[in-house]
Amino acid sequence: EAQVTxxxxxxxxxxxxxxxxxxxxxxxxxxxxxYRQDPGLGLRQIYYSMNVxxxxxxxxxxxxxxSRKEKRNFPLILESPSPNQTSLYFCASSRGMxxxxxxxxxxxxxxx
Amino acid sequence: GESVGLHLPTLSVQEGDNSIINCAYSNSxxxxxxxxxxxxxxxxxxxxxxxxxxxxxxxxxxxxLLNKTVKHLSLQIAATQPGDSxxxxxxxxxIGNQFYFGTGTSLTVIP
Numbered sequence: 001e002a003q004v005t006x007x008x009x010x011x012x013x014x015x016x017x018x019x020x021x022x023x024x025x026x027x028x029x030x031x032x033x034x035y036r037q038d039p040g041l042g043l044r045q046i047y048y049s050m051n052v053x054x055x056x057x058x059x060x061x062x063x064x065x066x067s068r069k070e071k072r073n074f075p076l077i078l079e080s081p082s083p084n085q086t087s088l089y090f091c092a093s094s095r096g097m098x099x100x101x102x103x104x105x106x107x108x109x110x111x112x
Numbered sequence: 113g114e115s116v117g118l119h120l121p122t123l124s125v126q127e128g129d130n131s132i133i134n135c136a137y138s139n140s141x142x143x144x145x146x147x148x149x150x151x152x153x154x155x156x157x158x159x160x161x162x163x164x165x166x167x168x169x170x171x172x173x174x175x176x177l178l179n180k181t182v183k184h185l186s187l188q189i190a191a192t193q194p195g196d197s198x199x200x201x202x203x204x205x206x207i208g209n210q211f212y213f214g215t216g217t218s219l220t221v222i223p
Contacts, residue, residue: 041215092155105155
């Protein structure tokens with residue numbers, strides 16, 4: 001089954017404790033992206049990757065890092081999480097920038 | 113940043129009626145537009161897309177209209193069903209750049 005898998009689905013942690021949210025897709029997609037979703041603000045793009053070893057900042061990259069060492073994986077790293085990063089996060093992938101994206105089921109992060 | 117907005121945050125329709133969800137965008141260089149549906153507890157799901165060289169595209173029970181003159185996008189759902197109840201987002205892409213999403217419209221179908 002074609003899918004985008006995110007882990008963990010839920011996480012409660014404390015300020016400053018580094019965390020990684022993993023994202024994996026099994027569709028051989030070149031384009032991958034991370035979004036955060038906050039009430040009233042819709043989805044905002046954090047980082048995206050056009051292909052392996054190619055990443056670019058989206059609209060709200062501050063406080064986040066990503067890497068794309070393999071085509072299927074695109075982890076989101078919060079080196080020093082802060083409470084304003086409490087949000088619902090989605091990973092997505094597509095064949096290209098001008099193709100519809102497939103989304104994971106989301107990761108709800110709470111930073112205390 | 114880019115502005116992608118929706119005219120109405122909520123919409124209620126009777127089952128069987130047609131639904132129209134609107135979206136305004138502000139960048140005339142936007143080249144590709146997508147409508148997504150998001151059900152509670154799930155990620156957005158692709159519904160239909162349209163490119164800037166078209167003004168209308170039809171899918172199964174859905175139609176997307178693009179008016180580049182006024183930078184307006186709409187999603188029409190025919191014979192709306194209870195399973196259509198969800199939040200609907202429009203998204204736009206500018207060639208070589210990232211995606212921008214609207215804030216969403218919540219559609220409620222009344223049986």
